[in-house]
Amino acid sequence: MHRAYAAIEAGFDTFLDDLVMLTEVPAPPFGEAARGEAFKTRIAACGMDTVTVDAVGNVVALRRGTGRGKVAIAAHLDTVFPAGTDVTVRREGTRLYAPGVGDDTRGLAAILAVARALDAADVRTEADLLVVADVGEEGLGDLRGVRHLFEAGEHAGTIDAFFSFDGSDMEKLVTGGIGSLRYRIVFRGPGGHSFIDFGRVNPSNALGAVVAELARTPVPDEPRTTFSSSVLGGGSSINAIPEEVFVEVDLRSADPGPLADLDARLRRLVAQAVEEENGRARLSAGMLTAEIVPIGNRPAAPLRENGRVIDETRAAHLEFGFSPRVTASSTDANVPLALDIPSVTLGSGPGAGGVHTLGEWVDVERDGSVRALKAGLSAVLRVAGIAAG
Amino acid sequence: MHRAYAAIEAGFDTFLDDLVMLTEVPAPPFGEAARGEAFKTRIAACGMDTVTVDAVGNVVALRRGTGRGKVAIAAHLDTVFPAGTDVTVRREGTRLYAPGVGDDTRGLAAILAVARALDAADVRTEADLLVVADVGEEGLGDLRGVRHLFEAGEHAGTIDAFFSFDGSDMEKLVTGGIGSLRYRIVFRGPGGHSFIDFGRVNPSNALGAVVAELARTPVPDEPRTTFSSSVLGGGSSINAIPEEVFVEVDLRSADPGPLADLDARLRRLVAQAVEEENGRARLSAGMLTAEIVPIGNRPAAPLRENGRVIDETRAAHLEFGFSPRVTASSTDANVPLALDIPSVTLGSGPGAGGVHTLGEWVDVERDGSVRALKAGLSAVLRVAGIAAG
Numbered sequence: 001m002h003r004a005y006a007a008i009e010a011g012f013d014t015f016l017d018d019l020v021m022l023t024e025v026p027a028p029p030f031g032e033a034a035r036g037e038a039f040k041t042r043i044a045a046c047g048m049d050t051v052t053v054d055a056v057g058n059v060v061a062l063r064r065g066t067g068r069g070k071v072a073i074a075a076h077l078d079t080v081f082p083a084g085t086d087v088t089v090r091r092e093g094t095r096l097y098a099p100g101v102g103d104d105t106r107g108l109a110a111i112l113a114v115a116r117a118l119d120a121a122d123v124r125t126e127a128d129l130l131v132v133a134d135v136g137e138e139g140l141g142d143l144r145g146v147r148h149l150f151e152a153g154e155h156a157g158t159i160d161a162f163f164s165f166d167g168s169d170m171e172k173l174v175t176g177g178i179g180s181l182r183y184r185i186v187f188r189g190p191g192g193h194s195f196i197d198f199g200r201v202n203p204s205n206a207l208g209a210v211v212a213e214l215a216r217t218p219v220p221d222e223p224r225t226t227f228s229s230s231v232l233g234g235g236s237s238i239n240a241i242p243e244e245v246f247v248e249v250d251l252r253s254a255d256p257g258p259l260a261d262l263d264a265r266l267r268r269l270v271a272q273a274v275e276e277e278n279g280r281a282r283l284s285a286g287m288l289t290a291e292i293v294p295i296g297n298r299p300a301a302p303l304r305e306n307g308r309v310i311d312e313t314r315a316a317h318l319e320f321g322f323s324p325r326v327t328a329s330s331t332d333a334n335v336p337l338a339l340d341i342p343s344v345t346l347g348s349g350p351g352a353g354g355v356h357t358l359g360e361w362v363d364v365e366r367d368g369s370v371r372a373l374k375a376g377l378s379a380v381l382r383v384a385g386i387a388a389g
Numbered sequence: 390m391h392r393a394y395a396a397i398e399a400g401f402d403t404f405l406d407d408l409v410m411l412t413e414v415p416a417p418p419f420g421e422a423a424r425g426e427a428f429k430t431r432i433a434a435c436g437m438d439t440v441t442v443d444a445v446g447n448v449v450a451l452r453r454g455t456g457r458g459k460v461a462i463a464a465h466l467d468t469v470f471p472a473g474t475d476v477t478v479r480r481e482g483t484r485l486y487a488p489g490v491g492d493d494t495r496g497l498a499a500i501l502a503v504a505r506a507l508d509a510a511d512v513r514t515e516a517d518l519l520v521v522a523d524v525g526e527e528g529l530g531d532l533r534g535v536r537h538l539f540e541a542g543e544h545a546g547t548i549d550a551f552f553s554f555d556g557s558d559m560e561k562l563v564t565g566g567i568g569s570l571r572y573r574i575v576f577r578g579p580g581g582h583s584f585i586d587f588g589r590v591n592p593s594n595a596l597g598a599v600v601a602e603l604a605r606t607p608v609p610d611e612p613r614t615t616f617s618s619s620v621l622g623g624g625s626s627i628n629a630i631p632e633e634v635f636v637e638v639d640l641r642s643a644d645p646g647p648l649a650d651l652d653a654r655l656r657r658l659v660a661q662a663v664e665e666e667n668g669r670a671r672l673s674a675g676m677l678t679a680e681i682v683p684i685g686n687r688p689a690a691p692l693r694e695n696g697r698v699i700d701e702t703r704a705a706h707l708e709f710g711f712s713p714r715v716t717a718s719s720t721d722a723n724v725p726l727a728l729d730i731p732s733v734t735l736g737s738g739p740g741a742g743g744v745h746t747l748g749e750w751v752d753v754e755r756d757g758s759v760r761a762l763k764a765g766l767s768a769v770l771r772v773a774g775i776a777a778g
Contacts, residue, residue, distance in 0.1 A: 194639045194641070195569075195617075198615035198616075204617075204636070205601065205604035207621070208597040209597070226583065228591060229591060229597065230625075230628075231623070231624035231625070231631070233621060233622050235619040238619050238637045238639050238685070239619075239639070242620070247593070248627045250627050280604075296627070
């Protein structure tokens with residue numbers, strides 16, 4: 001254990017090199033392959049037994065343990081920034097500035113640091129260790145990387161615990177998954193002239209009714225449950241009844257029950273709005289229809305307060321001066337948490353800002369950064385177990 | 390009178406030349422100056438007393454009468470087609486094809502034909518004749534040409550009757566004005582994260598309530614009164630509560646009363662929706678506001694069945710084989726009709742299609758075209774009166 005901690009200290013400059021190098025390989029949504037290759041080269045040098053790229057683009061490296069069980073440690077390859085974004089890293093004092101440097105490139109560098117320290121210190125774990133750089137965590141990626149890992153990939157059904165290194169708040173452990181359902185609801189009709197064809201169905205009317213009624217939906221404060229009608233569009237001219245309009249709706253909850261209730265209500269509101277508009281219109285030119293197009297679906301998982309993985313992770317943090325509390329968020333851990341696989345999303349280091357903006361930065365001040373990496377390593381070793389040497 | 394009719398026949402080829410030439414001078418919305426100059430050159434050759442271009446770009450030519458009164462004959466310079474549209478005229482059989490050839494370039498050629506025939510036949514009218522090629526009839530032009538003519542220009546307050554040569558249905562006389570009010574309603578709030586900031590005002594919610602309630606508004610069938618929520622937009626991300634959304638709303642009626650009622654209801658609905666959303670939200674980050682931005686305002690005027698100008702115009706049409714009925718529409722005549730100035734919008738010739746499309750055409754078959762021009766000339770002379778020769 002102490003040799004491994006010493007290896008974290010000795011490897012800190014390599015951690016920083018990894019962080020800068022990986023940040024400067026663009027990884028836009030659905031374009032993570034180049035960064036995956038860069039990660040693969042580095043993890044392959046950490047004494048893994050196998051390193052593969054799976055069907056969806058996750059880099060998956062296996063380090064065999066001496067006994068039973070399998071613990072996965074993951075960070076996500078993708079950033080929110082589109083192709084063409086300048087991802088050059090700039091250093092000012094102890095800060096590194098670049099889009100994506102914190103979310104989640106520092107997580108990628110952290111799991112490399114953990115794997116490299118185990119290799120350098122020649123520490124064997126009891127459980128197998130699976131180091132995963134996954135795709136599709138952000139936005140429309142819709143957790144497709146971890147979804148494949150747990151539902152379809154080679155290791156599906158065999159992972160006993162999951163750590164996601166993602167975030168910069170060392171005082172928080174994410175042990176609940178905020179679930180979300182996202183839809184683009186498209187309303188269509190025959191269109192027509194606003195004056196001459198008045199009386200035909202108007203898709204905007206149904207859109208308005210859905211949005212207005214959704215806004216009147218009571219939702220619980222605990223577990224926190226929310227809705228938002230956001231991007232709207234459609235219609236071609238002030239002179240014309242629209243042929244097509246759409247609204248994008250985001251539903252979220254920390255608990256699957258209220259999320260399912262909200263989902264059912266939204267579907268009922270769409271059906272009612274279509275019925276109302278068709279009921280008052282002259283239908284000879286055509287009826288109103290609505291299509292509910294799913295554009296996101298992240299499973300909710302109730303917040304866990306305790307359990308072996310949570311308790312050991314908390315203890316590991318306390319060991320290095322952090323006092324985290326548990327919270328729910330939307331991370332890669334949503335998928336295993338919803339499958340009842342003990343999972344925690346933990347910080348990759350203290351201090352960051354401007355997440356999801358071009359001004360994103362992380363603080364790589366040595367003391368805090370090293371303590372965070374040691375806490376992560378400690379959590380992994382506590383859960384995976386150290387083989388008698 | 391007969392000499393003037395003979396001049397229409399003799400000048401038919403010149404009418405066609407005018408039509409082709411004027412069609413080929415582009416006149417996009419708010420870009421009518423070049424076509425105005427071309428019209429000015431031609432009307433100046435028709436023996437007018439004065440020819441001027443007024444402050445908004447209308448070409449206004451005065452031909453003095455021998456007695457009292459003033460009769461205006463108008464057509465509009467502007468087309469709906471943007472700058473850069475190919476306006477080359479193509480002839481197939483008796484059809485001329487080109488964007489804008491019918492709406493309203495044939496009207497411009499018709500008022501030139503009437504003026505030229507009076508000059509050629511040396512017919513003096515009792516009333517002054519005002520020949521007007523006006524700007525801004527279409528769309529966002531919002532009738533600004535005739536508005537200036539009747540409300541601010543040199544001849545404001547002195548015009549006793551108004552003819553608009555616009556349209557291709559010789560079986561219709563427009564004697565009522567469909568009024569319209571058009572708004573872009575913009576809803577604004579502080580925005581925020583869809584999950585973290587849930588509870589803040591969401592501008593989409595208020596937009597939805599306005600559109601849904603407007604859709605439930607009872608409106609009379611007679612006078613025909615309509616509303617349409619058309620172009621929608623706003624919101625930046627499914628992740629974010631929008632900072633700004635908008636909807637464009639079109640209200641119309643053949644009568645000023647129901648139009649004013651509908652307008653008042655819309656304003657009430659906007660106020661109520663803002664109040665509802667602010668009433669249920671957490672306002673610490675900011676309140677919802679709504680701005681009702683006018684983007685169109687055409688006065689309504691009730692349909693007239695009879696009156697000297699209508700009766701004489703009908704008689705003139707019957708004289709040349711047309712049997713028009715009266716109807717309401719949205720034309721340049723809305724403005725004088727709303728001021729109680731006897732006004733008729735009449736066809737510039739029979740046969741046209743593809744109005745407001747790139748495939749627009751008019752039929753210039755000689756017999757029907759000549760009868761239509763004679764009917765127009767006859768209507769003008771019946772109303773203006775022929776001075777004893």
